[in-house]
Amino acid sequence: MSTDASYEVHPTQAEPPFVLAIDVGSSSVRALLFDRFARSIQSCHARQSVTFETQTDGAAVINADLLLEVTWNCIDEVLSKANSLVKDIVGVGNCTLVSNILGLDKMGSAITPIFTYADTRGMDDVAILRNQMDENETHQRTGCILHPSYLPVRFHWIRRVHPELWERVSHWMTIGEYMLFKLFGETAVSYSVASWSGMLNRHKLVWDDQFFNLLSIPSGALSKLVDLDVKWCGLRKPFTDRWPGLVNTPWFPAVGDGAAVNVGSGCLDRQCLAITMGTSTAIRVLLDDVPKIPQGLWCYRLDQNASLLGGALSEGGNVLEWLNHIFQMKETTEFESELTKMLPGEHGLTFLPLLAGERSPGWIGSARGIIAGLSLATEARDIYHAGLEALACRIGLVYERVISAIPHDAKVVVSGGVLLHSPLLRQILSDVLGAPISTFPFSEPSSRGISMLVLRSLGIVPDLGTFPCKIDDVVHPDPENHKRYQEIIRRQTELYQQMILEDRT
Template identity: 45%
Template sequence: MAASWSRAPTRSCWPGAASTPASTPVSSWSWTSIKTTQWSVPTVSQESSPLILTIDVGTSSTRAILFDAQARPLPGHVAQRANRLETTADGGAVFDAGHLLENVVAVIDQILDGAGPLAHQIGAVAMDTLVGNLVGLDAQGKPVTPVFIYADTRNAADAQALRQELGPEGMAASHNRTGCLIHTSYLPARFRWIQRTHPEWLQAVRHWTGIGEYILQEFLGQRCMSYSVASWSGLLNRFELTWDAEWLDRLPIREEQLFPLGDIDQPLQGLRAPWAERWPALDRVPWLPAIGDGAAANIGSGCDDPAHIALTIGSTGAMRVVVDPGLERVPEGLWLYRVDRRRALLGGATTEGGNLFAWLRQTLQLPEPGELEAALAERVRRQDASGHAVDHGLTVLPFVAGERAPGWREDARASLVGFTLHTDPIDIVQAGLEGIAYRFALIYRRILPHLGEWRNDHQIIASGGAVLSSPAWLQILADALGKPVLTLVEKESTSRGLALLALEQLGCIRRPSALPPETGATYLPDPLHHARHQEGIARQEALYAKLVASRSGAFHGGS
């Protein structure tokens, strides 16, 4: 039997739910009541101990995991299928919707088959997906387009045309209304590209939605898009929590073509045929509307308030913090997404991260990882005989795949300046890792003024395979940011975040951080090297101004 929800639904995407006007204030959350400076003691309701089934639809794979009521994965109850991304030389990046649906079905089958009688203890199903994706459905709810993802850049010309069409004031207004900038990863430019290159799709499509919403409609026969997923589209009015009327007036779509909006406390329930017969243990279990993978990762990392900033570096990177959604203005160069109606996610993402580190290792034919790490560790804290930090003299713009936050220049390219005959490969790698750290320092500077009373009393929690594999890089980040960096041991932070949100909705925990994640080493900043890195950041900004910002073309992000 499914446990009951702790709050009643408040909008109409769940059949039978009460309706709340879209203008209901969303800024009433009191941060004072939830201040934390240290992790709290785990507490779980003793009245029920449900299991949570999580489904993570990512770029590389689809994963399903069973978690217990303390947000711990059950050993052996993990299923994974590789996702097949199709890319083209002109910048295309799409999935086949049927392929992703098959993968979700396969991992659910595997989990339920392996769970046996435990399957009947599942109290909720929670899903996240990669965000910024789009698929068109016909009148029968079947896909008639590929699933376009955020990495598809064929709409670059359309993004640039929108910037020119709106002008600086219009772009600033849109940024503040939606929390998103004009960029290829968001839907305004995607719809303009569809209008320009595939107008036949506009005639064939009845509804436009995301892959998670399509899958849940297939299973449950209900249409709903969470505020979380919608906030990554560039079309959600963050003040009214409605589809943005000004953008709809500019785009070749109508509001009724988009899925109704709702929140994670509005479960979908009641599988339709043939899924009810296939998965009887899930038939009457509540399914949370899908949320964005970044939101789930933040929650799973223990970063559910302004006292904890998540810093993630895999192939690419992101820095995010949960803040009050009533923020008056979105900071220049950052985005503002949603976890739900009560929690916003402020931050910025980078196109560079472990991808640059891997390219440097391969191109420069560097030593084995252990030897390279030892060499980097020695250099990041070098001092001369007088006790001064030793600098390699290099400045790197790390834009191997264009730039996102904070400048949002799609045309930016990587640069290395300052090398001499005495520069060696380790110097270049160090400068590259520092160059990425400096982009995070610029994002961090923009976040700090919005932490309120936590501005000087917060933690930075680092996760991601690329950065956790390099203690030297973690030390560079701590020194560049001037703040201790705490490492995350949890391996399944995104899926864990889903489990925590489901447990919160079931009333098992008051808030996600009631069950803190496992953490590891802390890297402390050194004042001497922090000062050196501030000089390095200034050099990078000066180089950026000369090589990137001074060029005409793509919009330099801001509001």
């Protein structure tokens, strides 16, 4: 699917002022230049890959200084390509992978790697903390459950396993905060990014004193909380020499990447639900308030005025990459065209795609994938088809919980490379949900969202609804297939329950 022309503009047609948007993701760092209408300026972009350092014990970390150097290199490249447009850059914003943390010593040097959301060490600490508090009350207060992705469990694990390191750390911060610290010598964290930590009281918008007391976290160990309109100006050396055109340009605090996707794809209120699938998957909706969070979901923030309700699945494009690797599928386009002729579940398989553990809705980090029903007649395409259906069915479980809090006729908008490039998966997903789905055709919704937020913070536009958002390629569900997928979900749920029972015994 090609990008709609309304989201991109030739440099000679771009309307100033411009915004530099930086997206520090789990697989790459991207930097793009946008004009006042939140259109990406063609050729003014850069991308560099990043990878987690993983180990068999569940570690998934990144070197903080190497990640920042990749980010600086992307900025270098965009500014070089922008040439004379640099003078009209009026703001810099960024979004980052969230639920990450690193520790600095008293000298301001990073003495830990970045512990990412994918680091599953700390599963034992979940059980310990559950015995010390009411998890349901904690969930409603912070928006997060007890899980290794979040800071309460991460901090408990570090204190327990690495007590000397815990004592050496003077300040804990996310990669977005570390970026500001390097650039300006001071830092803060947005309500948005803080809400992904599990340490923010979502009602009072302050750090949660119950966890501070329980975990003996020193006062000042976490950054000051700010909203998205707070800005920093006046770069420090050596950045004044590296980017002279940005010396006095305002920089804004990082926003959670998921919140930025909703903004960039035009899902700004309860009437529009966003589903994104990259390496993993997320289902999100922006709401003014969430009095009670449905079981299995989380509730983060965009800013002090808007909450982000939804769920995240560890499974997504990673499952399809695994299948492609196992079966050496170099080209799936022709493969998928054959599968469109098959009925749901015709392969006879039940696929539980928890290859990377589980987040929403059950949050069993130790869960693993299962394929049941294999026979000598099973072919690679059957397993691939079952994998596509399994992913959609897992999304369906979370979708049902999300729509319990919003109008049932809310529009569903999908984005992300996996869904953009698979018409078959989009049709399967529509059939599973029993709802039409529309496709957001621009491949960088999070970066677009950043540009929109910066333009709002600068007062260049009055609100986020100012920006046009064209959605196309509507897929409609097949009612008969929807019924068939309810049976597949039932079988998948039974298999899941069997897995839990065996794991506990």
